[in-house]
Amino acid sequence: MRVRIPGGAALMAITGLMLAGPVHRIQPPAAAPRAFRVCADPNNMPFSSSRRDGFENRIAELLAHDLRLPVEYAWLPQGRGFIRKTLNAGLCDVVMGVPRDYDMVRTTHPYFRSTYAFVFRASSPYAVRTMDDSVLRRLRIGIHVIGDDYQNTPPAEALAARGIIDNVVGFPIFGDYGKPDPAAAIIHAVARDSIDVAIVWGPFAGYFATREHVPLTVVPLEHAVDASGQPFAYDISLGVRHADSAFAVLLDSLLVRDRAAITGILRTYGVPLLPVTATRSAAGDERLTVPVAHSSPTQE
């Protein structure tokens, strides 16, 4: 049955009925939402695409269904200025995946945790497990470069800290945005033997590695934080505008309610999953012993 949602207070009340918990006494949003409005990248699989077939799209559908709302998108490449041009411009109300410590938005509790991962051909005579493996000094290593003035992904910083420089190849994460899956070029390069190993954010590894025509091995990095101080593991949350505290609380409720379904979606996409950390700004050199998902063409 489709429930009409007339207004903020009513929304909270209805939500209270849907959930087992008490209704929160919180300032309701000013106007009744007509849609679950998502700020998203139209060409960034496995997260999101204009075909709505990324895992963020699927999770957005799930949450919107809970609220009996349609999903609407404000599409923009997720580069610099993304929050300013979308969420903070009022074109949409939620971003589906941000680091939990991302200060530009108000974050919910995390709904998954993942880590950077090595990707190499299963047929390689070497296996890469950690950033300290000596074989890294000889291999052609691919990393994403992200175009954020002097900032780079943690593997880039960790490699530079170890003096591993000459054999590093940068793949612009945007690649050729006019083509599908620009961020996947680095995985194609592994499959093609243009590079020996890529070190990329887990969801990219888990998704694209299974879609190559040669078997690839994905090994998530063991340490949450590198010896150089670079964090490899991140908790990922939803993000809303700072002022939208009521919406964040509502989303938290939905994430709890839909936890199993969300994890199921992430597994389908091959996202290497770690236990979400309990507290905000989890840092420190925790060594994770939880087995993580390995993706290869023989699985899933």
Added chain:
Amino acid sequence: MQPMMSRRAPVRGSRRQAGHHARSVKQGVQARRGWSDMAGLALGALVGVLAWGTAAQAQATLAITAPHASSASAPAAAPPGDSAGTWVSPGKDYANTRYSPLDQITTANVGQLKELWSYTTGIQDGHEGQPLVVNGTMYIVTPFPDKLIAFDLSKPGPAKKWEYDPPVNPVAFGKACCDDVNRGASYADGKIVFNTLDNHTVAVDAATGKLVWSTKLGDPNTGETMTMAPLIVNGRVIVGDSGGEMAVWGWAQALDLKTGRVLWRARNTGPDRDVLIGPGFKPFYSWMQGKDLGTTSWRGQQWKIGGSASWGWVSYDPELDLIYFGTSNPGVWNPDMRPGDNLWSTTIWARDPKTGEARWAYQMTPHDQWDYDGVNENILADLPINGTVRKVLVHFDRNGFGYTIDRATGEVLVAEPFKTVNWASKVDLKTGRPVLNADKATHQGRLTKDVCPSSSGAKDEQPAAFSPQTKLFYVPSTNLCMDYGGIEARYISGTPYVGAAVRMYAGPGGNGARGEFLAWDAATGKKVWGITEKFPVWSGTLVTAGGVVFYGTLDGDFKAVDAKTGKVLWKTHFESGIVGNPITYTGSDGKQYIAVYSGVGGWMGAIVPGKLSIDDPWAALGAVGAVPDLPSVTKPGGMLHVFAVQ
């Protein structure tokens, strides 16, 4: 190869007078189609003389006033179509002096300046750049979507004639890092030429507004955009790219003015054959001499996405036949991944406009760690230095040094800080290298405090001006320092990482002194006077023979100042802050007009149109923290304002 105006020798005062008479009438000649340029020049000069007593007279007697007779020390050669009362090139002349010989508006009467008309562009974003005025028409290019609008100045304003809307790919909007600005157009040969954010250079018929040609130079899908104003030199349109941090391989190109065909491309990193370095390349300092330094000053293959874009201004010396422009930072790589000087980032190039070949280069910030793009304008002047008149270029860099460089050889004659500088203690003039302060180096995971200037620079792209009367440079500047480092969570394209948080704040003098408009003696490297401003000065500068300097503030004040003393003579206030560059021109009634945009934005003003959260001082690369009070004193806008003395 286009028949084109013969190159003008550097103009000294008396010669410019005579030349102007012919040129001012030649406007009318050029308006008729079908004249070849060479014939037009010769015939125009003849017609100019004959027609002097008729159509041109009213304009000429009021507008054409001799600059004072003593040694005007700017080789401010005029682009074809230029005259005292027009503005056909972004920096007014090839030297980029932004100096106008018009002197109807003076220090005595500028207090009576009144706004006569304005036009709202309908776009609320940073309005950088400047209008053009030629053939009784004013041309403006708006921020994205880069609309070209023509106004008929013979009618009461705003009298819109036509508008050309290029079909700009909206992907470019998502890619542009800092604001979707456009820094303006150039006029030549009956065409208005400008760039669009999605990497097209476009030529539009100046009379009819119809597209003549459009050349695609890059794909915004790869992160490249274009924001700079082209310079047109001898039938060649010189353009450069933006997006240095987006893993682009920076370049400058020359297009044929008639057809838009690409004639040459010079990369800004890479092997000599791509950078167009050959036997004619003679850098002054030994550390810039050698083979393929654009690869060997990097490690591995990083130069391939070495950034070093050319998004700033271009100037030209017709006597030396050299164009000058700078390159941006190598920001796509974390500094520790790219040990070495990282040539040719943060470099001033001198190149042959015919072939693009490099003649000399000077890198200002080897192995940049602070985001000090080297793209600011290079103003050409002839200055007496230690008793000898030298042909120099003067460049106020992001890194805080005001450079006076021999523009024939690339030798640095003067390099002095024009704002607080502490990343380096000085520039060693013998070697040309900055002497670094080790405690201001930046590394991932380490907090480096109190670095001056901040990443936004002691001055960014907003252009200075030079007056051959006072021999002073008028410089819009910023007084911000920064803490660089620590860790903050970021993400791009779904990928989380930690970045160095950049927090910018007022330098010495505090929040009441985050900017300064200063007058600079480039022969000695000394400030002569300064006007303290509450906000960084993010507008460009105009100086006139009437002895008046114009600039605008981020909170919307537009000011006229005595060029000799720095005394504020007049000011007005706009609905939105000013990040554009004022111009002056002669109207159809023979009066002198001033025109400037309002519409705050650009990097420093991004907090206003973007509605950035004030409670995050690290946002917008730190700019928000530096000017959190800006949204309370101005708001987004976008207008063209025209003034005259009534």
